[in-house]
Amino acid sequence: MKDPVTDFEYPAEWVAACRSPALLPDVRRGLAVLTSSGTVLRRGFTTGTTAAAACKAAVLSLAEDEEITGVGITLPCGIAVRIPVDAYRGTASCWKDAGDYPSDVTAGLEFVATAAPSISGSVQFVPGEGIGSFARNTHRHRQGTPAISEPALDCIRRSIAEGVEEADLPGVTVILTVPRGAEVAQKTLNPKIGVHGGISVLGTTGLVEPWDDHLMEGVLDRIARAPGGVVLTTGRLGLRYSRLLFPEREAVLVGSKLAEALRVVDGDAVICGLPGLILKFMNPDVLDGTGCATVEELSATPEWDDVASREIAAFQERYPRVRVVLVSRDGKVIGESP
Structure with a gap:
């Protein structure tokens, strides 16, 4: 059974463990998601x-x-x-x-x-x-x-x-x-x-995805057992570009839960997506002193390359096995780990 929104193929054991079989038609239609525990969560x-x-x-x-x-x-x-x-x-x-x-x-x-x-x-x-x-x-x-x-x-x-x-x-x-x-x-x-x-x-x-306050049980399970490494991304455009840039890896949408996702990563990983949530995760104060209200606004300024390079380098000191790739809305790579 495949999620028509994300194209994720649900493992057979997840389907067999479903606690609410009557809701599986909603999962097939994309109106709900199935987690590894068998819980069905409704999309809004x-x-x-x-x-x-x-x-x-x-x-x-x-x-x-x-x-x-x-x-x-x-x-x-x-x-x-x-x-x-x-x-x-x-x-x-x-x-x-x-x-x-x-x-x-x-x-x-x-x-x-x-x-x-x-x-x-x-x-x-x-x-x-x-x-x-x-x-x-x-x-x-x-x-x-x-x-x-x-x-x-x-x-x-x-x-x-x-x-x-x-x-x-x-x-x-x-x-x-x-x-x-x-x-x-x-x-x-x-x-x-x-x-x-x-x-x-x-x-x-x-x-609307139902993950934020559910500890992402199904998503965390996918990350932990992803073969050949995993790509973590924060939104739909990031998910699309992650699949294009890293077709050999499983791309997983984690939204704002990057910290939780990194805790269960086994081995190397990639964080790929639009820069907003990713840079704010790496440094919540990244906009201080820039005069910009958003990271997207900052990405259009001459200071962008220096800021992105500095923040990525600092992040890699803390997470040496995590590669970072930042992309624009049209899919252009605008920042990445050396």
Whole structure:
């Protein structure tokens, strides 16, 4: 049995040990993960998925006389899901489902979309109250740009377009708001990374992994017994590039749990991925004195090469058997162990 999100092939003994066989169909669909102990942990849905569901439901409700309670969404990872909503006559609500991820501060957050037919026949999406925006210019974002990631924005726009087609509308304008977005954003990293006024709408796959506070029992087991060494990575793009750069090794997504992962590594290992979490793990104070709000911003400055080389060298003194490879979002190696 294979996880369609990560392509990990579950060992037969894990499947045989499953404590909840009725949930194995969700594991096969990618909506849950199976650990080595047989525990099934449910994946949640990202803010991007929640936003897309609210927007599509609002559009569909323009053509329905009865309340809509669920909509079909195709996630950025390609999996089709049905999301519960509450929609009627152009207004829809969808509540963020965090799955079994216990530390999700956006869990239960309401997303509200309002749709109105467009006389001009155009299709417009308008981010509104509760969605954060960038407080200053960076090399990737302009000041005032809504804090919505490209995969999430693509999912939202595609879902709106599907709703327009299904409802047979000439065009529509959809306004998305998050009523408690500004309040909840204060519990996130947004104030530190220069996003103000609300939450970020994110989601590379459309799904939230359930690992952070579960000690990653299945992941740690995979790391400990990985043949031929292991590549540890922190996110989806890092996982993709790790597989391309190190096809002979097993690449394992550990998120922010690099310290726990390194404790169970047997032999040599590689840490590979985008520099943000990795450099902050190696040195939590790496941004001090740089004038940059994020590691990604630092990576676009002339000081980057010196900073990256210095931090990697210091890290290798502590972990001489761990190689570090930092990559940009387009897969270019921008820092590595000598």
